[in-house]
Amino acid sequence: GAGVSQSPSNKVTEKGKDVELRCDPISGHTALYWYRQSLGQGLEFLIYFQGNSAPDKSGLPSDRFSAERTGGSVSTLTIQRTQQEDSAVYLCASSLAPSYGYTFGSGTRLTVV
Amino acid sequence: KQEVTQIPAALSVPEGENLVLNCSFTDSAIYNLQWFRQDPGKGLTSLLLIQSSQREQTSGRLNASLDKSSGRSTLYIAASQPGDSATYLCAVISDMRFGAGTRLTVKP
Numbered sequence: 001g002a003g004v005s006q007s008p009s010n011k012v013t014e015k016g017k018d019v020e021l022r023c024d025p026i027s028g029h030t031a032l033y034w035y036r037q038s039l040g041q042g043l044e045f046l047i048y049f050q051g052n053s054a055p056d057k058s059g060l061p062s063d064r065f066s067a068e069r070t071g072g073s074v075s076t077l078t079i080q081r082t083q084q085e086d087s088a089v090y091l092c093a094s095s096l097a098p099s100y101g102y103t104f105g106s107g108t109r110l111t112v113v
Numbered sequence: 114k115q116e117v118t119q120i121p122a123a124l125s126v127p128e129g130e131n132l133v134l135n136c137s138f139t140d141s142a143i144y145n146l147q148w149f150r151q152d153p154g155k156g157l158t159s160l161l162l163i164q165s166s167q168r169e170q171t172s173g174r175l176n177a178s179l180d181k182s183s184g185r186s187t188l189y190i191a192a193s194q195p196g197d198s199a200t201y202l203c204a205v206i207s208d209m210r211f212g213a214g215t216r217l218t219v220k221p
Contacts, residue, residue: 035211100206104156
């Protein structure tokens with residue numbers, strides 16, 4: 001596609017429910033990154049994919065968080081048993097290859113009530 | 114572990130002023146550095162990407178420099194305009210680490 005697409009743009013969920021966030025990278029971009037931005041805060045690195053593999057998932061906050069990437073394209077970030085502290089904007093970026101410039105999606109705003 | 118710091122955290126200037134935003138990083142063995150702009154409630158827009166072999170990049174009124182030996186990058190904005198008001202973030206791409214950003218306000 002022309003840009004990085006994220007869906008949904010907004011998600012309100014009840015505490016304890018599971019949520020899935022989707023990222024469609026730019027076609028041909030082999031590297032994909034997930035970040036989290038809490039209100040008024042900077043970007044917190046979550047996980048990085050090269051192809052379908054995740055060489056670095058050191059930023060995932062807990063075992064409630066998981067992510068996968070299939071076909072070297074679409075990625076899904078899953079949060080199980082959501083907590084209020086999970087409320088944030090989840091941003092996805094892709095790049096042609098590792099260490100190339102990022103292109104970001106518009107993000108998914110997650111609110112846990 | 115790479116740490117990226119941006120100073121100042123916030124900056125307010127009158128329209129027309131030239132200004133400099135600072136970004137420092139702790140590990141100088143970087144591959145490249147990228148500057149972004151973020152408007153409230155929006156995603157990040159890429160401004161400039163500097164490869165480690167380059168010393169600066171220019172786009173319109175923006176100029177970004179990179180000094181790996183001192184662990185610094187600066188973003189120079191010439192003749193600032195109210196439309197430049199946003200948060201500016203720098204990122205050491207090879208380490209996937211971002212600074213916390215500088216919130217810029219340009220007053221008419």
